[in-house]
Amino acid sequence: MYKSQEGPLALRVRLVEGGGFEVTEAGTRKQVAVYVVRDPQEVPGVARLGPDPLGDGFTREAFGRMLAGEGRQIKGVLRDQGVLAGIGNAYSDEILHVARMSPFKAAASLSEEETDLLYAAIGTTLRDAVARSGALEPGKLKAEKKSGMRVHGRTGEACPVCGDRVREVVYRDRSMQYCPTCQTGGKVLADRRMSRLLN
Ligand SMILES: [Zn+2]
Known part of the structure; x- marks a missing residue:
């Protein structure tokens, strides 16, 4: 070890x-x-570890059961390895952008339609990432992962869908990125730095 x-x-x-x-x-x-x-x-x-999100056991019905009664925000649920194995900070940003969903949305509040969209976004985002990285040498994986990102790690750049500026929320040891127009109805989410300025 x-x-x-x-x-x-x-x-x-x-x-x-x-x-x-x-x-x-x-x-x-x-x-x-x-x-x-x-x-x-x-x-x-x-x-x-939770189930493999590309495995047979991860059905739409299973996903609905995971979200029911879940007290956390959806971003935290997606990157919890005990819920789903293998989705980290980067791909949870990407999945939420594909689903046009706020990272702060309460997981238990998702409608059936939103759950459908998010479930589909998990599948397409991860399958696409696997397809792009499958043939690469290990040394090139990190660059390929980064180049394929729509919003993650792209603070200040243009959203590839709507052209709005990608924003970020900064935490002590990580940050997350999202598009206000696509995901939060144009609202810019507060983070620790902003809260400090407002206090
Ligand atoms: Zn956008």
Whole structure:
């Protein structure tokens, strides 16, 4: 097992048969970890993971059940690995932009139609990302992921759908991006910096 706190940001593993993989960490909080085990269920945390959003078990009905009674905002739900495995900060921004939905919307408040849209957006966004990255060498993955983003990491740039300026909400250790015109009815969401100025 290898676990990085403040040390190296990347790990390359080569297996005897010639296969291998690379792991990189981009955020300011370093929490990447790699485990070598015989059964994935031996890894702490894996047993707690939610379903694979591209797997057969993740149906529209299952998604509706996950949201019912969910007390959090939809952005936090999408990036919770215990709800759905594999959607992080970047792809949750992208999915919400495709679904034209505010990241702050209460998950339990979604209508049937909004749930349909969001479910479809999860599938198209992730399948598209997999298709684009599937044939690439590991070293090119990060650049490809970044170039395919519509709003994530694009603060200040033009929304590819409507041309409005992409805005961000900044947290202590991460930020999220969204388009006001597409997602919040034109409303600019407050973040910590803005709240400080207003106080
Ligand atoms: Zn837009």
